[in-house]
Amino acid sequence: MAPPRYKQLVDTLAAEIRTGQLPPGTRLPTHRQLATKQRIALVTATRVYAELEAMGLVSGEPGRGTFVRNTSLPPGLGIDQQAAMAGMVDLNFNNPSLPGQSALLRDALRQLAASGDLEGLLRYQPHGGRPHERAIVARHLASRGLNVPGEQVLIVSGAQHGLAVTAMALLRPGDVIATDALTYPGFKVLAQAQQLELLPIPGTASGPDLAALAQLCASRRVRAVYSMPTMHNPLGWVMSTAQRQQLVSIARRHELLIIEDAAYAFLVEQAPPPLAALAPERTVYVSGLSKSVATGLRVGFVATPAQWVAAIERAIRATTWNTPGVMTALACGWLDDGTVMRLEAEKRQDAKSRQSLARDILAGRPYISHPASYFLWLPLGEEVRAEQVVARLGEQxxxxxxxEPFATTAHVPHAIRLALGSTAPDVLQQALQKVKQAIDYYTY
Structure with missing residues (x-):
């Protein structure tokens, strides 16, 4: 039996998209135009586009139409795996590294090999880390304005794992989480896996629209707010002390859990106090060493109110049992001897240098960033399709x-996010010039 007529049309359009006959950014006929051209009912045309959208091949935008998506982006994530290909310059992921870090690792491994505690590192560790290591992390957090006892610090396998165990321990499927309209993609993936509903908070030039957050809390049963107050990813804002106090006031009024993501906070000198310092009774603070030291060093920290320690420890046990002893010992050694603090200072300067380079190359084109961040946000305007720019750059x-991976709203803005920390400065300079040329190509 032949498939239904609309199924045949879905298959035809899908094949044309996948083979490039309909390239990324192509505006498809309106539902009515498709119905007329294919001699099908309007409701059937709507069903065709709905299936293509469910397959991740097109995106519909109210008032603008239906467009072909860039199918090189894995469904549901949007992180381009082309970066792994030989010769591909990666402005997608941040992997900030400094000259000499491999030598630091060799020295640290030698010191670890000469220590008297190797046998202990081969055994299971306490789920939240050994007490003396938790105390080391607590001292590190104190240097960032967060004074918390070691007993309330849990060592995890990176900040993403810290977010995951926090969600597993403290949230339930169906819970509503308020988060920025543009937010960290890893939290979006986590929310989907945990069946959490994300409620977007509109943004302003300097941070989230907190009046809008208050209105959301008044109209919906919001369980938690996920926030990046210090070096927001991808917009680079740093919330003021007044903004943080206002957010805390809203959280207390509506009994919200606050999840504070501080993965990039090390890039900000003399930052306002963390949310966890302003509302220690309801804030879980999550950070790690992936960006400040190395992405391969999967060691992170969760600082939590005492009443949630046991629940988060159970989530650690259910996922990894404990952070590997060797990794934790290495990380804590660098925290204790000042290596992490030194690397953080050097990376702040490195990020400033890369931002300066981007500012020179992108002169005249509006973008959003922080002068010490490893990323920037390039709005494209209504005349330029992001998928077209991404596809053109992929060819180069x-x-x-x-x-798309950052948006929590139904409408995805036309913009691209550039990660500046994964390539050598000379390669970055050439790549940024290509970015500007690609945008100009579709603008003029």
């Missing part, structure tokens, strides 16, 4: 991300 062996 430059990998960038659209706004």
């Amino acid at each position: 062996h430059v990998s960038v991300s659209t706004a």
Whole structure:
């Protein structure tokens, strides 16, 4: 039996998209135009586009139409795996590294090998880390304005794992979480896996629209707010002390759990106090060493109110049992001897240098960033399709991300996010010039 007529049309359009006959950014006929052209009912045309959208091949935008998506982006994530290809310049992921870090690792491994505690590192560790290591992390957090006892610090396998165990321990499927309209993609993936509903908070030039957050809490049963107050990813804002106090006031009024993501906070000197310092009774603070030291060093920290320690420890046990002893010992050694603090200072300068380079190359084109961040946000305006720019850059062996993985709203803005920390400065300079040329190509 032949498949239904609309199924045949879905298959035909899907094949044309996948083979490039309909390239990324192509505006498809309106539902009515498709119905007329294919001699099908309007409701059937709507069903065709709905299936293509469910397959991740097109995106519909109210008032603008239906467009072909960049199918090189894995469904549901939007992170371009082309970056792994030989010769591809990665402006998608941040992997900030400094000259000499491999030598630091060799020295640290030698010191670890000469220590008298190797046998203990081969055994299971306490789920939240050994007490003396938790105390080391607590001292590190104190240097960032967060004074918390070691007993309330849990060592995890990176900040993403910290977010995951926090969600597993403290949230339930169906819970509503308020988060920025543009937010960290890893939290979006986590929310989907945990069946959490994300409620977007509109943004302003300097941070989230907290009046809008208050209105959301008044109209919906919001369980928690996920926030990046210090070096927001991808917009780079740093919330003022007044903004943080206002957010805390809203959280207390509506009994919200606050999840504070501080993965990039090390890039901000003399930052306002963490949310966890302003509302220690309801804030879980999550950070790690992936960006400040190395992405391969999967060691992170969760600082939590005492009443939630046991629940988060159970989630650690259910996922990894404990952070590997060797990794934790290495990380804590660097925290204790000042290596992490030194690397953080050097990376702040490195990020400033890369931002300066981007500012020179992108002169005249509006973008959003922080002068010490490893990323920037390039709005494209209504005349330029992000998918077209991404596809064109892909042909030139430059990998960038659209706004899709960051957006929690139904309408995805046309913008690209550039990660500046994964390539050598000379390679970055050439890649940024290609970015500007690609945008100009579709603008003028």
